[in-house]
Amino acid sequence: MGYGIEEKLPSGILLSSVEEIVGLSHKSSMWPVTFGLACCAIEMMAVGGPHYDIARFGMERFSASPRQADLMIVAGRVSQKMAPVVRQVYDQMANPKWVISMGVCASSGGMFNNYAIVQGVDHIIPVDIYLPGCPPRPEMLLNAIVQLHKEKVRHRPLGANRAAAAKRAEEAAMAAVPTQLQPATHDHGGYVGKNLLA
Amino acid sequence: MSTLLTLAPEFASVVALPAADVPPSVPRADFSDTPIWLSAVKALLLFVFLLLNTLVVIWFERRVIGRMQNRPGPNRAGPFGLMQTLFDGLKSLFKEDVKPAAADAFLFTLAPILFATMAFVSFAIIPLGGTVNLFGHQTPLQLTDLSVAALLVLAVAGVAAYGVILAGWSSGSTYPLLGGLRSTAQVISYEIAMGLALVAVFLYSGSMSTSQIVEAQRNLWYIVPAFISFVVYVITMVGETNRIPFDLAEGEGELVAGYHTEYSGFRFAMYYLGEYINMFTVSALATTMFLGGWHAPLPFNLIGDGYFDSGWWGLLWFTIKMWLFMFFFVWLRGTLPRTRYDQFMAFGWKLLIPGTLLWVMAVAFIRGAQLGFLGDSSIAIAGREIPIATLIVIGVLLVAVLVVLWLWETKMTEREEAAAKAADVPEEIDPYAGGYPVPPLPGQRLREPSTYPALPRAGATATVVDTPTVENKEA
Numbered sequence: 001m002g003y004g005i006e007e008k009l010p011s012g013i014l015l016s017s018v019e020e021i022v023g024l025s026h027k028s029s030m031w032p033v034t035f036g037l038a039c040c041a042i043e044m045m046a047v048g049g050p051h052y053d054i055a056r057f058g059m060e061r062f063s064a065s066p067r068q069a070d071l072m073i074v075a076g077r078v079s080q081k082m083a084p085v086v087r088q089v090y091d092q093m094a095n096p097k098w099v100i101s102m103g104v105c106a107s108s109g110g111m112f113n114n115y116a117i118v119q120g121v122d123h124i125i126p127v128d129i130y131l132p133g134c135p136p137r138p139e140m141l142l143n144a145i146v147q148l149h150k151e152k153v154r155h156r157p158l159g160a161n162r163a164a165a166a167k168r169a170e171e172a173a174m175a176a177v178p179t180q181l182q183p184a185t186h187d188h189g190g191y192v193g194k195n196l197l198a
Numbered sequence: 199m200s201t202l203l204t205l206a207p208e209f210a211s212v213v214a215l216p217a218a219d220v221p222p223s224v225p226r227a228d229f230s231d232t233p234i235w236l237s238a239v240k241a242l243l244l245f246v247f248l249l250l251n252t253l254v255v256i257w258f259e260r261r262v263i264g265r266m267q268n269r270p271g272p273n274r275a276g277p278f279g280l281m282q283t284l285f286d287g288l289k290s291l292f293k294e295d296v297k298p299a300a301a302d303a304f305l306f307t308l309a310p311i312l313f314a315t316m317a318f319v320s321f322a323i324i325p326l327g328g329t330v331n332l333f334g335h336q337t338p339l340q341l342t343d344l345s346v347a348a349l350l351v352l353a354v355a356g357v358a359a360y361g362v363i364l365a366g367w368s369s370g371s372t373y374p375l376l377g378g379l380r381s382t383a384q385v386i387s388y389e390i391a392m393g394l395a396l397v398a399v400f401l402y403s404g405s406m407s408t409s410q411i412v413e414a415q416r417n418l419w420y421i422v423p424a425f426i427s428f429v430v431y432v433i434t435m436v437g438e439t440n441r442i443p444f445d446l447a448e449g450e451g452e453l454v455a456g457y458h459t460e461y462s463g464f465r466f467a468m469y470y471l472g473e474y475i476n477m478f479t480v481s482a483l484a485t486t487m488f489l490g491g492w493h494a495p496l497p498f499n500l501i502g503d504g505y506f507d508s509g510w511w512g513l514l515w516f517t518i519k520m521w522l523f524m525f526f527f528v529w530l531r532g533t534l535p536r537t538r539y540d541q542f543m544a545f546g547w548k549l550l551i552p553g554t555l556l557w558v559m560a561v562a563f564i565r566g567a568q569l570g571f572l573g574d575s576s577i578a579i580a581g582r583e584i585p586i587a588t589l590i591v592i593g594v595l596l597v598a599v600l601v602v603l604w605l606w607e608t609k610m611t612e613r614e615e616a617a618a619k620a621a622d623v624p625e626e627i628d629p630y631a632g633g634y635p636v637p638p639l640p641g642q643r644l645r646e647p648s649t650y651p652a653l654p655r656a657g658a659t660a661t662v663v664d665t666p667t668v669e670n671k672e673a
């Protein structure tokens with residue numbers, strides 16, 4: 001990730017204060033990369049218009065160059081042919097960077113359950129927020145952006161804190177129970193043979 | 199310098215020649231009571247002034263464009279979104295500074311430094327106000343003044359072009375290279391017209407020193423006698439700063455982000471900063487050259503025996519006038535689409551440069567007539583003595599303008615007639631004349647297929663040489 005001196009600070013009040021400022025500045029000025037794949041991109045463009053106005057969050061500066069972008073909004077289905085391009089654009093973005101998977105197609109392949117479409121963009125790049133909808137309304141994209149700010153950007157750990165957070169995540173993953181061994185979250189057989197309208 | 203002159207006295211007489219025949223009523227700024235340390239303080243203040251202005255102008259631009267497009271614009275960062283620029287800068291500071299593997303490491307770093315520092319240099323010669331008391335010294339609100347101060351701005355802009363071309367070259371990537379070439383070509387081409395536009399001001403003021411030019415405008419701003427120069431300057435200053443509608447170097451659809459495509463983090467922030475400071479520089483120069491610099495506008499300069507037209511008040515008037523140009527930049531951006539590159543270059547080279555040359559010639563004659571170089575006889579019109587030479591020059595100019603207009607109109611009429619002729623559509627259309635079906639234009643009648651000769655049937659040996667289908671095969 002980053003290589004600045006702010007990463008080398010000892011853990012403590014100083015690092016926390018720097019984290020606060022860095023988080024605030026990233027949250028307040030998050031430039032999306034100019035990039036759209038399908039119908040979701042139309043909704044994303046609507047967010048730039050007067051009705052929804054992404055500029056309120058300081059995000060109207062869609063960056064043509066991935067080098068200057070902070071956020072990738074994968075708006076639409078990712079075809080197999082487009083996958084390496086998406087990956088390249090992601091790789092060209094400078095750290096720190098975030099990804100919103102916009103719409104069901106980008107999140108899971110959606111209605112395109114076929115050989116031509118990548119079944120979820122998280123097969124090729126790490127995703128921070130999954131936004132369902134086909135396509136999601138502009139309000140939903142704004143909500144996803146606000147959630148992203150709140151959960152991933154505003155209090156992003158730096159330096160020693162990030163190393164600690166990564167360690168915690170790793171330990172939690174090691175201790176996690178595999179899905180097939182977990183208790184059922186709901187009753188799959190309960191409704192079989194029953195009249196749901198009764 | 200003085201030792202050199204004592205060594206070569208015959209050289210001293212050449213150097214000591216009076217530079218220009220400036221009327222004695224127009225004094226230069228007086229820096230005799232300005233010690234070096236005070237100049238350093240002024241340089242620091244100027245730096246802070248420009249940074250603060252930049253902080254405000256990016257927010258201002260985004261808010262104003264927002265209002266022009268019926269939306270609020272940035273309003274989350276701080277009150278009214280005022281902290282937006284600060285956070286943009288901080289964000290860039292905390293972002294990874296990518297240097298591509300193919301980049302030339304030294305030049306890749308040097309280019310943004312060159313661009314950003316050069317942007318600040320021009321402001322050294324801009325007079326921001328009258329003479330004030332600063333730490334017990336009577337000193338003008340101007341860092342320094344030169345006999346060729348206005349040329350310094352053009353020279354520095356020329357050096358700043360290196361920041362652009364080196365960025366494009368050192369990135370080791372195709373789009374930045376193309377963007378850098380475009381940007382440099384643009385800046386250099388428009389600098390010629392810009393310099394020519396300023397020549398009229400030099401002719402009127404008899405000086406290139408900015409403080410003298412401002413002082414010479416105490417009674418009449420040069421926007422009035424040199425209006426054409428003003429218009430040309432305003433066009434070229436937009437071209438010079440790579441702003442919409444002339445931001446061809448950053449055409450997203452063609453060149454990604456132009457010369458700074460490969461720049462991220464702090465290096466990019468320096469370009470971002472430099473571009474806005476450049477806007478302030480050209481606006482400040484426009485204010486100095488055409489809008490009377492720091493002098494108060496009309497109703498205020500008459501109040502209280504010129505009280506509002508001196509000292510610190512100058513800073514206020516200067517800032518207001520400079521910001522009018524900044525608003526104009528924003529207004530353009532909210533209004534106009536991008537021009538095409540060839541149109542832009544043709545406009546600069548074929549219209550602005552020759553047009554401004556002619557205008558400068560005209561100004562030279564008017565000025566010569568005013569100063570009595572073309573004869574002294576004058577005539578009284580409406581109680582004012584007007585030299586006959588001036589009237590003759592103005593008459594010749596009017597005739598020239600009429601001739602140009604006449605030629606222009608003849609050409610336009612010819613072009614319209616040719617266009618009307620080309621657009622003349624025949625009454626009837628043969629839909630298969632071109633070999634494939636073509637729909638009729640509005641008002642056209644289709645030729646009925648029944649009137650055609652019969653098409654040859656398979657195996658038939660009829661003579662069908664006249665059918666349109668066969669003709670097309672031959673064609």
